[in-house]
Amino acid sequence: MTPAEILDWSIYATFVMVMLSLAIAFIRLAKGPTLADRVVALDMMTILIIAVCGVVAVATGVFAMLDVALVLALVGFLATVALARYAERRDVRQNGDDA
Amino acid sequence: MTPAGLIPVIIAGSLFIWFAQMIPVIGGGDTLRYVWEWVPSLGVNVSIYIDGLSLTFALLITGIGALVMLYSARYLAGHVHQARFSLYLTSFMLAMIGLVISDNLLALFVFWELTTITSYLLIGFSHDTVKARRSALQALMMTGVGGLALLAGIILIGTTAGTFEMSEINAMDGVLKDSVMYLPIVLLVLAGAFTKSAQMPFHFWLPNAMAAPTPVSAYLHSATMVKAGVYLMARTHPSLAGTDFWLWTLTVFGAITMVFASVMALRQTDLKLALAYTTLMALGALTLLLGNESGYTITAAATFLVVHSLYKAALFLVVGILDAQTGTRDANSLFGLARALPITATAAAIAAFSMAGFPPFLGFIGKELKYAGAIAVASEPIFVAGAVLISSALMVTIAGIVSFRPFWSKSGTPIPNVKEAPWPMLVGPVVLAILGAFFGIFPETLATTLVNPTVAAIIGNAEDAKELQLWAGVNLPLFLSIATFVLGFTLYFYKQKLREILIGMTTRGPSFDNGWDKLMAGIASGSKALTRMIQTGVLYHYMVVTFGTALVVLAVTLWFRSTGIPAMGVPQVELWDWLVFVLVLLGAILTLVTNSRITAIAGLGVVGIGMAMIFILYSAPDVAITQLLVETLVVVLFAAAALKLPHLTPEPLRKRWLDALIAIGLGVVTTVILLKVTTGPIDRELTTFFETASWPEAFGQNIVNVILVDFRALDTFGEIAVVLIAAISIFALLKAKPEEEEQ
Amino acid sequence: MNLFLLNLLLAVVWAGFWGSFTLTQIAFGFVIGFLTLWVAQPLFGGPSGYYLRAYRIVRLILFFIYDLCVSSIRVAYDVLTPTDHSNPAILEMPLDVKSDIEILLVTNLISLTPGTLSLDVTPDRKTLIVHAMFADDPQEVIDSLKSGMERMVKEVFEA
Amino acid sequence: MTEIIISIFLLLGGFFALIAAIGILRLPDVLMRMHASTKAGVLGSSLILIAGAIFLQEMEITARVVAIIVFLMLTSPIGAHMIGRASVSDLKKTHDKPDNSA
Amino acid sequence: MSWYLTLPLVIPFVASIIAYLLRSSPLGAWVSIIGSGLGLIASIALMAVVLDAGVIAGQMGNWPAPFGITLVADLLSAVMVLITAITGFAVAIYALSDITERQAKLGYHALFQILLAGVTGAFLTGDLFNLYVWFEVMLIASFGLLILNGGKEQIDGGVKYVALNLISTILFLTGIGLLYGMTGTLNFADLALKVEEVENQGLLTVVAMMFMVAFGVKAAVFPLFFWLPAAYHTPSFAVSAVFAGLLTKVGVYALIRMFTMVFDHDIGFTHTVLLWVACFTMVIGVLGAAAQSDFRKILSFHIISQIGYMILGLALMTPLALVGAVFYLVHHIIVKANLFLIAGIAKRLTGGTEVYQIGGLYKSAPFLAILFLIPAFSLAGFPPLSGFWAKYIIVKATLDVEMWFVAFIALAVGLMTIYSMTKIWAEAFWKPHPDGIEPDLKTLPNKPAQIIPVAGLAILTIIIGLNPEPFVIFAERTTAQLLDPTAYITTVLGETP
Amino acid sequence: MEQLLSVLIGILVASAVYLMLARNLLRFLFGLILLSNAANLTIFVGGRLTPGAPPLVPDGMDAPIGDVANALPQALVLTAIVIGFGLFAFALILAFRAYQSLGTLNTDEMRVAEPKEN
Amino acid sequence: MNSVILIAGARLQAVLLLVFSAYMLLRGHNAPGGGFIGGLIAATGFVVYAIACGTADARKALRFDPGSIAGAGLGIALFAGLMAALWGDALFTGQWLFIGETEDDKGIPLSTVLIFDIGVYLVVLGAILSIAFSLEEAV
């Protein structure tokens, strides 16, 4: 194998691994069981998308994809925070009088 | 007398004089025509056409109008709404004049409808009572039905003849009669005429219209408006009459109406109602006569038209006086008032003689002519003459009931302290009654001035007009006249018994008036039921129908208009395409099946991530970034709002096969359409322009951004407006709470 | 911080020499400038905390990267082997650092390094709640955290 | 030669990403799972991004990659902390109660 | 030339921004009135230019069509813009009396002006996607206006309104995606040419039907009208007046535009569907109205019914029928907006809109009675008011193509319209108020603000009714342009299409 | 890929419609998001797909080299996403207020504007 | 949210996001980014801050009412479009000024298009914050 072929193969393999990870994370997302589990899974998926951007950048040489990754790195956690906060507040509320 | 009362009198009087000075010209056989263009592109003109027919009507309208208005000026003096009354009555009169002098059928229709509206307002004048409101609506709807039919008829006439000018159409020999549209035209025109002129079975609104003040009854619902239908039949006579269809339709409807109305008149104890039915009878008679083309019948029609207007208006006004002076119109409570009301009684007697057809009054001549006309009816003279005989005999009876009994009968005690009406109310009946007597003695005056020109207008030839004469010699009409009186007097003496029999019969049989109520109730409940079925108030139903419509429409169109399976080459699908596909699919399924809000939101997040990946893979970084940012914000908003929202209840065990069917159907349809669309080529002209112009002309390397802020900046501007308004609206939504919610 | 600004200025001047204000040139200029300043130390009044701090930052980064790798391998091992070696526990670690930025750094670094995960800081900012994967001896875990990450962060921010 | 280095970084990154994913699937509770996602997940993504930086070999790209990694390391633990707080309060009550099927 | 097209669009935007920034001050209402006044002037100027030139086009951003966005006004666009401005001006004045301080603070005037801008934009744009954008501007502004009172009724009506309109919006968007996928262009004029090159004409019909459904919801045709009666009776009267006058007409306009200019390849199918739709819309709408007893609900269902007439004009696709549709559009906007405004006055005087529970307006408020009778009888198609000519032309067009049954329906629906209008009249005006109230116009707060717009619109009805000739000629010219869009296309794309 | 995405869009539409018909406003909102995504994707696919070549003009060039992705649908989708966000946000808050005000998210029970008649 | 870690992180994050948003806005014409994306990112920054420190603090940090920012943004965007009138061009015709233009370098571009994009940025920022803040306050 030439180095270029190795690279092609690696890109492919990495992509498959990352996508597989996404699928596995999705299983956790679907299974739960707690809200926190789902949030962790979603957070994980966000990070994995950043990885996808990296792979695509290597595969295509288009570095515009890194801009996507940058944005995601900055704001991805906002969803996590919002959902986590929801989980926390929801517990407070559930102890309250209205469900 | 207030200005509100006097001004209409002056208007009507002036117009009468203006029309009267045309008598020599028109009587001489000329016609007048003035044309002003109104809506030339639709062929609508304001064209005035005055011939004998128009002039006769115009004189009746303005002459009787002036007298009735004088009468009402006193009758309604002091009424809070006298001004409105005068306004409506004057408007009506002007509309009615417009109707009879318009040559353009569409202009005629405009005035036709205006008389309907003013009549509606006048019947409902005593709007505080349910009865007045109901009667007004009934009249409006019944004449409205006819009006719409007439409109269709007029349109067909216009299309067939190429013009709406009736004088031109009448001059075109047989243009309507020979066309394939003849039958629909006649049907539609007669629908208009019969409803307006209250022919059986469209008659029932007219007695109810008596809810209007008596001057209105005298004027609109006896002398003028109801004769608009007659006018229409006379006006279109040259173009439409002369066929068996015309003959038989008019004869049968007219005869039935005539007999039915005169019998019903006998049944009434309310004098006004009795008169109303006699009006119906007269309208039937006029219709019957207009079915023919012979000189006798048309002369009879023209004469009877005038006769009836004179005596009937007089009698209505008399009843109004009785009502005003005694407080009742009940035939059973009015006796022997001749001493207290000498002038009224005299006028009533003269008018009644005319109505009953005694010589030497005009009514006699009218009746003789009717018989002559009836005998002249070519095919079934006996049937027609019989009908005329029965109804004329009943007129004798009714005349006795209305004018003899209240004044001269000694079978009961007169109501005390009754005073003669003031002079403005007396002028009308007196003048009208005297005119009836005058024309009876000098029939030639009437013949030359009005009747002959009218006949000429209707059958095109004044030579065919028959002479009006009190003594036409011993002939069949004379014998029939004598038979009429004998029968009439007999019936008068058995009136009470007859009335009881009639009441017994009519209460058992079906009543048109009750039918009306049932119809109205049916419309109300039917439309309610239908609306409740369609506009259920349940969003689910609305959405099922909306989505279902989209599905059916698209599927049917696909099936009938774009058959065939899209020609797909070997799809070029990479592994990551499948992975993205599966990811989005899983996200969608998760959202679909979960009962947990957050899981659903997470599922949507996965779909969003998958979408972003599609955009990343297929070279849309800007879109991918936007998608991710928006997705994040959606999650944030959802997470915040969900705190105050209830849990998702697990899907109830309700069978949702219909929803599933619609959903899957729409999915399949969308896929098929999209597959078909993408197999075709795409025109990249626009994109090529953007690619080549982006940097050299718009100084930007990011073509998407250049499109957004330069090539299609207006879109973007609208879009940020949407975002801003969304913010304003949401702010309002959150802050605008009514007091009850703010606690 | 004055030296830092001076260093930046040198980087810009460097880029100006080359006539190209690209990121590469500025970064290169910054390194050259740092070296120049370090060499020319005496000119600016003897040794300065600037260089020490730079050294400590680099040390912290290296230490952190090493730790991240180790911890990830540890996780990998844990995940891939069927047996469960862990003995998780929630621990309370007293905090010495005060400022926001220091607390943030400490908690983040602790989260990214082996076996520990910052869960919360008490509202009085004095205690850090840590989830430890292998807490056979809780005190040992806390001590190692304090002497490792926290100390290094503190040193970076010392004057 | 660069190709080989890039490949190594890529494959390592992919490996750690996979580890993180398996971790959040296999580890017994939510706190343990977070260990996997914060550490291995961040490392995996970072390695792949570094591969991208080496591949594209531009200062601008490298700077961006560094920025992404720093941001990731800044935000990821904060997210973990938030989830941790929530789950601790969750754990204090009932373990493994379905989140809101109540 | 392009600024004639731009100003009617820009002015309401400027007014909206200023009104929004001044939302806490009482000046907002006056900004709205002045803005609407200026907008009216601009619209009149546009109309004057278009009357002279036939079609004018402006390339936004100076990018030539079909690459940039073209604003274009043919006679149809110009008259719709003008009538929008007239209605907007009337309602802006009316708002002085109808809009509370709180509603103003929440941004009523800004929302209202943006609504006008959206409607105007929809009429002026020559670009399909841009039409979508203006639809959205209009839609979201209408959302805001609808719920501005925040009561239970508004929220409930709002839910249904929003849900169904969003479905339409997404259908529209999907349709754009598909049509773009087939033709590669978005400019109406360019589309008109490019659709002829599409190989799969059958598929084009399918996409056309997608647009028909999407616009059908907007136009509130059968069986897609549910959102309208669910919501139109809930907001402030000024709001429901402008909704009633304008919103559905944008849907009708879009149908006319697309189904004369772009989708005229399969008239036998598409326009037959429209014909059925028209008949059912007329009938169901009028029966729905017969079932109602609330002033505004009756009027709401009548909107549907009257939309049926307009669709009928489009479905027949003959010159005269289109003249009728255009005439109907203009007439109906004026009349329906007016009736809703009157409903507001009636409510203020009698305390309700449920006609069986109010009354007495005829006796003590005769001026209002006249003001009601004019638009009501115009709506019912009585001559010599504008509605008569509209109805006449449509019926004549139907009879001309010998569709007897359709003509019968059109006439029968006219009769039922009379029925509903007289129901309002008999109950709210003639009948004495059940609670003995004697409503008096003198007690009306801020009376001129309510009477002037109502009277103004009534006068318009009468003017059109008494002097329909110029309007008919105008509609004929408009129709000629619709049936032969050559002038439109060459003006937009330049001399060599 | 166009074919695969066409199928995917169909699936999204089907899921969305099913959710929107669920008589629950929250599920309606979920469906709405899915349906918006489907519509956006339709535009994107309608403009055809080009992998690995964003519509950017490289430095020093006047136009992109070779075939790049179709920029116009991207701009349209971007606009549609933002508009969709505005509409969705309104719908979400409306649902929120509907629950506050009417006490239910079940659309069958929302009968204030059009009350049941007996 | 009484989390010390989040508050500390959020401040930093908010600043980073704001700077980043300005960067995305300014380079948008030539690389992925632009007014929308910039505005969305900036809004995210303030939302993070609001979640951590509460909306009252976030409003204070923003200084202006978000609704008014959005309104002004729409005004600026419209103004940018209307400026074309000064040159007699149609609405939204871009007007460019290149500072320091040379033969092969266009220099620093100033344009109405950029002003337009700034308007877009402000509208997106203001509108999203208005929505997020008022929702936060309502819950």
Ligand code: NA
């Ligand atoms: Na994390």
Ligand code: NA
């Ligand atoms: Na065409």
